[in-house]
Amino acid sequence: MSEISRGLENVFIKATSLTYIDGEKGILRYGGYNIEDLVRNCSFEEVIHLMLYGDLPNSEQLKKVKERINESYNVPPPVIRIMEELPHDADAIAMMETAFSALASYYNYPWKKGENKERALEIIAKASTIVANVYRLKEGQKPEIPEPSESYAKSFLRATFSREPSEEEVDAMNAALILYTDHEVPASTTAALVTSSTLSDMYSCIVSALAALKGPLHGGAAEAAFSQFLEIKDPSNVEEWFNENVIKEKKRLMGFGHRVYKTYDPRAKLFKRYAEELARTPESKKILDIAERLEDIGIKNFGEKKIYPNTDFYSGIVFYSIGFPVYMFTSLFALSRVLGWLAHIIEYVEDQHRLIRPRALYVGPIKRDFIPLSSRN
Numbered sequence: 001m002s003e004i005s006r007g008l009e010n011v012f013i014k015a016t017s018l019t020y021i022d023g024e025k026g027i028l029r030y031g032g033y034n035i036e037d038l039v040r041n042c043s044f045e046e047v048i049h050l051m052l053y054g055d056l057p058n059s060e061q062l063k064k065v066k067e068r069i070n071e072s073y074n075v076p077p078p079v080i081r082i083m084e085e086l087p088h089d090a091d092a093i094a095m096m097e098t099a100f101s102a103l104a105s106y107y108n109y110p111w112k113k114g115e116n117k118e119r120a121l122e123i124i125a126k127a128s129t130i131v132a133n134v135y136r137l138k139e140g141q142k143p144e145i146p147e148p149s150e151s152y153a154k155s156f157l158r159a160t161f162s163r164e165p166s167e168e169e170v171d172a173m174n175a176a177l178i179l180y181t182d183h184e185v186p187a188s189t190t191a192a193l194v195t196s197s198t199l200s201d202m203y204s205c206i207v208s209a210l211a212a213l214k215g216p217l218h219g220g221a222a223e224a225a226f227s228q229f230l231e232i233k234d235p236s237n238v239e240e241w242f243n244e245n246v247i248k249e250k251k252r253l254m255g256f257g258h259r260v261y262k263t264y265d266p267r268a269k270l271f272k273r274y275a276e277e278l279a280r281t282p283e284s285k286k287i288l289d290i291a292e293r294l295e296d297i298g299i300k301n302f303g304e305k306k307i308y309p310n311t312d313f314y315s316g317i318v319f320y321s322i323g324f325p326v327y328m329f330t331s332l333f334a335l336s337r338v339l340g341w342l343a344h345i346i347e348y349v350e351d352q353h354r355l356i357r358p359r360a361l362y363v364g365p366i367k368r369d370f371i372p373l374s375s376r377n
């Protein structure tokens with residue numbers, strides 16, 4: 001008899017050279033490079049080259065990546081018009097799904113080795129345009145197309161906020177883009193892989209991934225974690241809130257726990273460091289204080305079960321300190337993860353392709369005699 005792996009735990013669906021995770025030790029590497037080294041030393045564009053082409057780029061290769069991105073920010077105007085038709089209070093990821101579906105109507109490219117990675121660079125550029133305009137349209141501002149600048153992060157922040165971002169903000173945005181780039185095969189990447197396995201187009205794969213990312217157990221957790229901090233209101237309320245909600249009502253502590261990490265998520269450590277550097281206003285300092293106290297109580301209660309902060313626990317404070325409202329957090333995650341999704345589907349379709357079609361174990365009645373409608377009770 002076949003065994004069911006609930007939640008596909010420890011099921012390997014592909015080989016990868018992209019991302020290595022040691023969940024026991026809390027190690028994360030892209031292409032063999034420790035996440036800490038990449039965040040400290042690299043631009044997101046260098047990580048784009050690493051994920052798509054397998055190596056950190058030399059200057060010439062980096063220049064080419066940047067050029068390709070810089071010339072691809074434009075999207076067909078009807079895509080923006082469709083976004084403008086959506087209500088201002090539309091969910092940000094639902095807006096992204098709509099935009100990427102619309103893009104799929106224009107760019108229904110067949111898979112072609114030698115062209116797939118160029119397509120991926122175009123999609124990464126257009127993702128910046130879409131996410132910047134999710135914010136702008138929700139805020140009632142006119143659409144804007146990112147302009148080339150020194151970096152992808154800077155172009156994105158400039159287009160989003162129509163202002164010159166500080167060096168610190170660009171640095172934090174660049175770090176967030178790298179930290180969220182890839183995480184092997186979480187739910188969203190698996191959704192993208194399933195879609196790619198039918199040889200559907202790349203934009204449609206992104207739509208599948210976005211839909212899976214949105215849920216609070218996955219990418220939606222950063223918004224959920226931050227909402228907890230807001231609900232708690234004051235550091236002095238942390239313990240009471242935790243006892244009432246997590247202990248008594250058995251609600252999950254959002255931004256805690258992970259299928260693979262059985263220790264502190266290495267990305268959470270880095271996000272925490274950025275949060276501590278960026279939280280300067282009294283309001284963001286208070287939120288950080290709440291988060292740190294909640295982390296302590298969470299670890300005291302759940303550490304024994306190997307449940308620790310994950311990447312979504314502190315990322316919201318970083319995004320909030322840059323100036324983003326809570327509703328943008330999952331879209332910012334998506335902006336970065338588009339690279340991981342694309343790198344994985346290209347790796348799969350180019351080197352390991354086969355239709356993904358698992359089985360369900362039938363447990364219903366084996367055979368029943370048909371009863372006509374008039375004879376049913």
Ligand SMILES: CC(=O)SCCNC(=O)CCNC(=O)[C@H](O)C(C)(C)COP(=O)(O)OP(=O)(O)OC[C@H]1O[C@@H](n2cnc3c(N)ncnc32)[C@H](O)[C@@H]1OP(=O)(O)O
Pocket residue numbers: 007186216217218219221251252253254255256257258259260305307310311312
């Ligand atoms: C970028 C990301 O996607 S990171 C993950 C973001 N998601 C969150 O932060 C949401 C909160 N966390 C969770 O719900 C979980 O930890 C998940 C979904 C991320 C992973 O969970 P799984 O590996 O599927 O574990 P599962 O859901 O089976 O839980 C196992 C046990 O741990 C408990 N548990 C897991 N996470 C938490 C949590 N955050 N708070 C309280 N209890 C938890 C469960 O209640 C369960 O307890 P039980 O065995 O006594 O019933």
Ligand SMILES: O=C([O-])CC(=O)C(=O)O
Pocket residue numbers: 182183185186187218258259260310311
């Ligand atoms: O790996 C997972 O299941 C979720 C996660 O942390 C991510 O996608 O970054």
